[in-house]
Amino acid sequence: VTWRVAARIIVIGDSNVGKTCLTYRFCAGRFPQRTEATIGVDFRERAVTIDGERIKVRPGRRRGGGSP
Ligand SMILES: Nc1nc2c(ncn2[C@@H]2O[C@H](COP(=O)(O)OP(=O)(O)OP(=O)(O)O)[C@@H](O)[C@H]2O)c(=O)[nH]1
Ligand SMILES: [Mg+2]
Numbered sequence: 261v262t263w264r265v266a267a268r269i270i271v272i273g274d275s276n277v278g279k280t281c282l283t284y285r286f287c288a289g290r291f292p293q294r295t296e297a298t299i300g301v302d303f304r305e306r307a308v309t310i311d312g313e314r315i316k317v318r319p320g321r322r323r324g325g326g327s328p
Contacts, residue, residue: 269319283319 287304
């Protein structure tokens with residue numbers, strides 16, 4: 261598949277506010293049973309269709325603190 265649109269979403273926020281749960285829900289369709297504090301950056305992908313256009317969305321889950 262050749263993507264005409266690939267959107268990257270970066271989720272940044274304080275620790276333990278639910279970033280991992282939010283992005284997991286978006287990509288997997290359900291909430292995780294339990295999560296551990298994210299170290300560094302996580303990556304997920306989901307393809308969505310908007311106005312008939314297939315768009316690849318990559319929400320990157322980031323931990324609360326630390327350097328970029
Ligand atoms: N009640 C409630 N709890 C939530 C919700 N979303 C997440 N949690 C809980 O909040 C805690 C932290 O969620 P995470 O998604 O791991 O938080 P995070 O922002 O990724 O945390 P870090 O990776 O440490 O930065 C977990 O115990 C979740 O079960 C929500 O919408 N409601
Ligand atoms: Mg996390």
